[in-house]
Amino acid sequence: MKRLILWLGLVAVVGALIGPSALAAKPTIERVEVNELGVADPFLSDVCGVPVTLDVVGHVIIRTFDGSGGPEQVLTLNLELTAHAGDNVYRARDVGADLVRIAPDGTVILMIVGQVPFGFTGVLKLNAETGEAILEPQHSLEDRVDDACAALTA
Secondary structure, three states, X not given: OHHHHHHHHHHHHHHHHHHHHHHOOOOEEEXXXXXXXXXXXXXHHXXXXXXXXXXXXXXXXXXXXXXXXXXXXXXXXXXXXXXXXXXXXXXXXXXXXXXXXXXXXXXXXEEEEEEEOOXXXXXXXXXXXXXXXXXXXXXXXXXXXXXXXXXXXX
């Protein structure tokens, strides 16, 4: 019995180490530098009641897979957001990964992981076709809109 358990464990370890790299094709990878300055921000302008512009600086890495099931695309974001209203400034970060994958039953799943400004930190998993939440994040950042407006209207 011990031998069988040891053998199954060894097969599982070898399969985990060799299997994924041997079976999965490498994704195409594209890195996009982002340097958008002075973009009007209608969301913050509306909620704060003052004209707000936004600087977005950082990069996005896009990994696209061959479409043979499993992950279809992974976007990795690392963006610094600076909102301006006159001389007032508010800074935030948009960091994390967005994964689109096809489940075995054909369902398209979107999983957003990381920190979404004025949204959440954690994981949000959605059925991409219906918009239904499969998993909701536990840490809301929605209250930070008040902090941003306080800084932008000071």
